[in-house]
Amino acid sequence: MPDSAAPDIRFENISTSLGGEVVHQRLRAEFPAGQITVLMGPSGGGKTTLVRHLVGLVPPDTGRVLVGGRSVWDLDPKSLKALRAEMGVLLGGATLFEPSVFGSQTVRENLALPLHLQNVDEESIYATTAWWLRTLGLDTVADQLPEQLSARMRRRVALGAAMVGGRPLIVLDDVDLGLDAPTTARTVQAILTSQRRSGATMLITTHDIDLAKAFDGRLAVLANGRIVANGPVGELLTGIDGAEQFDRRFHVLDWMGPPMPEAEPPHNRYRELTFDPQLLITAAIALAVILAVVLALRATAGGPLSP
Numbered sequence: 001m002p003d004s005a006a007p008d009i010r011f012e013n014i015s016t017s018l019g020g021e022v023v024h025q026r027l028r029a030e031f032p033a034g035q036i037t038v039l040m041g042p043s044g045g046g047k048t049t050l051v052r053h054l055v056g057l058v059p060p061d062t063g064r065v066l067v068g069g070r071s072v073w074d075l076d077p078k079s080l081k082a083l084r085a086e087m088g089v090l091l092g093g094a095t096l097f098e099p100s101v102f103g104s105q106t107v108r109e110n111l112a113l114p115l116h117l118q119n120v121d122e123e124s125i126y127a128t129t130a131w132w133l134r135t136l137g138l139d140t141v142a143d144q145l146p147e148q149l150s151a152r153m154r155r156r157v158a159l160g161a162a163m164v165g166g167r168p169l170i171v172l173d174d175v176d177l178g179l180d181a182p183t184t185a186r187t188v189q190a191i192l193t194s195q196r197r198s199g200a201t202m203l204i205t206t207h208d209i210d211l212a213k214a215f216d217g218r219l220a221v222l223a224n225g226r227i228v229a230n231g232p233v234g235e236l237l238t239g240i241d242g243a244e245q246f247d248r249r250f251h252v253l254d255w256m257g258p259p260m261p262e263a264e265p266p267h268n269r270y271r272e273l274t275f276d277p278q279l280l281i282t283a284a285i286a287l288a289v290i291l292a293v294v295l296a297l298r299a300t301a302g303g304p305l306s307p
Helices: 047-054 077-084 107-117 122-135 151-163 181-198 209-215 243-249 277-301
Strands: 009-018 021-031 036-040 062-067 087-090 169-172 201-205 218-223 226-232
Touching (some): 021 047, 036 209, 047 062, 047 201, 077 087, 107 122, 107 151, 122 151, 181 201, 181 209
Parallel strands (some): 036 201, 087 169
Antiparallel strands (some): 009 021, 009 062, 218 226
């Protein structure tokens, strides 16, 4: 198993445009080593692109991505390959086939491959893959090829392959897409147990608020091209049970973004002042009339008005 120390992750002034659309705007974020960070935000908001910056698939237009102090996009090919070997990655985004799964290998072989690459002994490989197969509800299809499985089950195969190697950095993009009611609770518990044993740094993206709470780590919210909140899940999601509350707290629907880089504290309440435009117009007209009367009286009196 890898014995490298878990790295921290830093994004420094990341700006990215894809197809003429701005995805990230001077984005900055730090995710601590050895902890789980859940990344949330609206669909199409740039989470998957940020993950692809991190794993060395898509370069940002400007800025730096650092993993354990190493600038991903300044590495030579050999060093980048070595860095990727320290990552367990579940890729997300819209694809016809699951890109993290080898179609020519069975489910069991897909899960065992990362362990073979690490020269793990056969007994440990069998025990580890058997445990993950049971956990992910894949034990009954272990000898089938990915093309024989549903899309959801293929996602779970890819999830297992990302997790089995005990690598110091685990990146799980759109993790909820592979889970269903029978497997969610035990899969979350398995990920938590694995992280505690390995001390890995984990970045997990999801749209599921309950799932984010279940991981009980840190939360980063990506909206309007930047990270607008970054802190403990328990604090940032207190009182949030649905998407509408989430959007309101983190100003997701405000194209200008929140007025401050942090979300509102859960227990604070801000007084909101509103103005009726018609009242403002009426007041302005009244003030102009009064001023005109005063000037007319002064002109009639031929000098300053008496008190």
